[in-house]
Amino acid sequence: MNRAKRLRAGLILAAVGAVAASFTIALTSSATAGTTLGGSAAEKGRYFGAAVGTGKFNDSTYMTVLNNEFNSLVAENEMKWDHTEPQQGRFNFTNGDRIVSHARSRGMTVRGHALLWHNQQPGWAQGLSGTALRNAAINHVTQVATHFRGQIHSWDVVNEAFADGGSGGRRDSNLQRTGNDWIEAAFRAARAADPNAKLCYNDYNTDGVNAKSTGIYNMVRDFKTRGVPIDCVGFQSHLGTSIAGDYQANLQRFANLGVDVQITELDVMQGGNQANVFATVTRSCLAVSRCTGITVWGVRDCDSWRGSDNALLFTCAGAKKPAYDAVLRELNQGNPIPPSTPNTSPSTPPPSTPPPGPGGCTATASVNQWTGGFVANVRVTAGSSAINGWRVTLTLPSGATITSAWSANRSGNTGTVQFTNVDYNGRVAAGQSTEFGFQANGTGSGITPSCSAT
Numbered sequence: 001m002n003r004a005k006r007l008r009a010g011l012i013l014a015a016v017g018a019v020a021a022s023f024t025i026a027l028t029s030s031a032t033a034g035t036t037l038g039g040s041a042a043e044k045g046r047y048f049g050a051a052v053g054t055g056k057f058n059d060s061t062y063m064t065v066l067n068n069e070f071n072s073l074v075a076e077n078e079m080k081w082d083h084t085e086p087q088q089g090r091f092n093f094t095n096g097d098r099i100v101s102h103a104r105s106r107g108m109t110v111r112g113h114a115l116l117w118h119n120q121q122p123g124w125a126q127g128l129s130g131t132a133l134r135n136a137a138i139n140h141v142t143q144v145a146t147h148f149r150g151q152i153h154s155w156d157v158v159n160e161a162f163a164d165g166g167s168g169g170r171r172d173s174n175l176q177r178t179g180n181d182w183i184e185a186a187f188r189a190a191r192a193a194d195p196n197a198k199l200c201y202n203d204y205n206t207d208g209v210n211a212k213s214t215g216i217y218n219m220v221r222d223f224k225t226r227g228v229p230i231d232c233v234g235f236q237s238h239l240g241t242s243i244a245g246d247y248q249a250n251l252q253r254f255a256n257l258g259v260d261v262q263i264t265e266l267d268v269m270q271g272g273n274q275a276n277v278f279a280t281v282t283r284s285c286l287a288v289s290r291c292t293g294i295t296v297w298g299v300r301d302c303d304s305w306r307g308s309d310n311a312l313l314f315t316c317a318g319a320k321k322p323a324y325d326a327v328l329r330e331l332n333q334g335n336p337i338p339p340s341t342p343n344t345s346p347s348t349p350p351p352s353t354p355p356p357g358p359g360g361c362t363a364t365a366s367v368n369q370w371t372g373g374f375v376a377n378v379r380v381t382a383g384s385s386a387i388n389g390w391r392v393t394l395t396l397p398s399g400a401t402i403t404s405a406w407s408a409n410r411s412g413n414t415g416t417v418q419f420t421n422v423d424y425n426g427r428v429a430a431g432q433s434t435e436f437g438f439q440a441n442g443t444g445s446g447i448t449p450s451c452s453a454t
């Protein structure tokens with residue numbers, strides 16, 4: 001579905017499904033009174049972010065608004081598959097890195113968008129199917145999440161995998177045709193690559209209890225039951241002139257599953273209700289303790305993919321719109337939440353580290369398996385003395401073949417394989433650890449690495 005059709009579908013759904021919300025705005029004064037979106041959200045333990053593009057980074061009006069108002073950024077396009085892996089196995093992180101670097105230099109957090117999506121795939125991936133596509137997709141997740149490891153607050157691991165309409169089922173796509181487990185395989189690979197990032201499923205037309213949001217709800221419940229590592233659900237919230245009366249209740253039912261919820265791509269058609277719809281979304285998020293942040297999908301009206309809808313909070317000249325005032329008021333009146341806690345996914349305990357021995361090193365492997373392949377993360381731990389280099393030897397199960405490895409030199413790809421440190425991770429202080437990993441076809445059960453200092 002093209003953008004226009006999809007937006008139209010979203011707006012129709014919002015209009016049909018909507019129950020008129022009460023737009024009464026309380027006039028009571030608040031205990032705190034932040035003066036910027038990011039500042040006010042931070043006072044409530046949350047973030048308020050914007051989607052950005054480096055193409056606008058030399059526009060001073062744009063940068064002034066961005067730097068003054070937001071405490072979180074997401075790449076509108078520049079971390080997507082077509083940008084980050086334009087040719088298979090050749091990665092380009094230049095613009096993604098610029099966004100991360102700008103955010104971090106100003107104390108902003110970063111959302112990662114999006115590791116896997118049926119849209120904006122590079123041409124080479126569009127031409128793949130079956131095992132070749134599955135392996136390429138998981139490798140993409142692993143490489144990108146590894147590159148940005150430690151720098152991303154939340155990743156949209158999988159974007160828009162559910163169908164519109166009443167089925168509540170998956171959208172057909174080349175990724176879906178690799179097998180229904182492609183989503184959980186992606187989440188497991190992302191967790192292995194960046195254990196501290198929150199891992200989100202993200203979708204649109206989910207702004208209330210409806211067939212699509214319920215399909216996603218059932219998947220999240222299943223993932224939580226089976227220990228698939230999922231931490232959050234993103235509600236894009238590309239909205240028209242009204243909002244579903246059960247918008248908040250829908251957020252809350254996901255939160256009750258034990259995941260965070262985030263408003264990830266908020267924009268609202270300008271019209272009589274724009275300020276009220278923005279206010280309702282903000283108020284709803286702040287009323288749900290696990291709603292950890294809001295992102296608007298662009299900075300000013302003229303930066304928006306929605307063109308003449310004037311769907312954002314600032315005019316092209318950088319002036320604050322009435323919707324801005326409404327959002328700020330709601331942020332200042334809302335409930336605080338405790339600071340976020342680290343991920344505690346029952347499915348993926350960090351690899352246990354053996355007690356350090358007398359010098360030398362030890363190694364442990366954690367394996368994330370999917371049908372036909374796996375990613376292994378290997379942790380190397382120095383004993384009671386520092387080491388200046390290491391060699392890890394492991395034997396792969398019969399039929400398993402390594403297709404790529406990172407943060408180590410490798411000899412062999414089947415049977416007994418050796419890995420040695422690369423320049424930057426050979427020295428490990430006493431009792432400390434470093435990690436490397438690899439992706440392979442086949443089954444990874446029972447891998448037992450051994451380590452020696454070199």
Ligand code: G3I
Nearest residue numbers: 003076077113114119120159160204236238265297304305
């Ligand atoms: O940069 C090129 C430019 O060089 C070229 O001249 C021009 C010609 O078409 O295209 C430009 O790239 C466009 C890019 O936006 C940057 O403006 C792409 O064609 C266009 O497809 C792309 O659209 C993006 C869209 O995702 C792609 O599906 C939008 O900016 C972006 O806002 C939108 O974001 C999505 C989220 O990722 C997922 N949820 C829905 C949301 C809105 O569609």
